[in-house]
Amino acid sequence: MLRRYKCTNNCKLPRRRKELIEENGIWRFDYLNFPYCPSCGEMMPKTYEAVKNFFAVYHLHPKLDRAEQLIYKSEFDAAARESFVVVETALRKKSGLDLHGVDLVNKALNYEVDKKSGQITKSPLIALNNLVTDSEKNEQEGVRFMLMGFFQGTRNIYQHNDVGHSLSGALPVIIQASYYLNLLDGHSITKHGKWIPHKIDYNDVYMNMPNPFDRLKLICTLRFRDLKYKYFSKKKTGTSENHNSEKNN
């Protein structure tokens, strides 16, 4: 516990003494825990660990590796700026345009559609999906707006104000950037958002199941599932005749 109270830069910290602390409406005397070093602003070891664990679960886009490393170095502002650059570069590369920010997004993702027939008259330079269904068109349009906001709103705040020096300011930027990069890589939500049937080799599962009770349970589960499936597929495709015969049975 005491070891974690040390700043990695060996800053001189305020003496560790118990203070009056409130947590969820309960008061007690305890040691103050600083998430950041009060002297240099670096993450304290406990915060560092928590952030590292977070990124172990939330897989950032590989292009954001440098931004992630900057976060670990507590350079939050630089990490956010790096994320903007990575997204902008990806957009420029994919579209072949030599533009910046909002203009770039607009020209790269915009498309024209004939309102009467719904046919696309001018396809976008970067298509996130096939642009056939309504939700596909909505995705393209929505992400265009989001990216425009990302540059016009979020980035401008970073460029012109002194707000970006905290972890909670940089994290949403990096996560958004990762989301956009995945979309630009073709991982469209409408394309991949449906249920993908996953085939499991139950024979293999059975053979690797040492517990005999589990084996029995597996067989029962599969039998019951097959019966249920047969019943429902009959109901779906069956005509009124089938229903009658079921009743008679």
Ligand SMILES: [Zn+2]
């Ligand atoms: Zn420090």
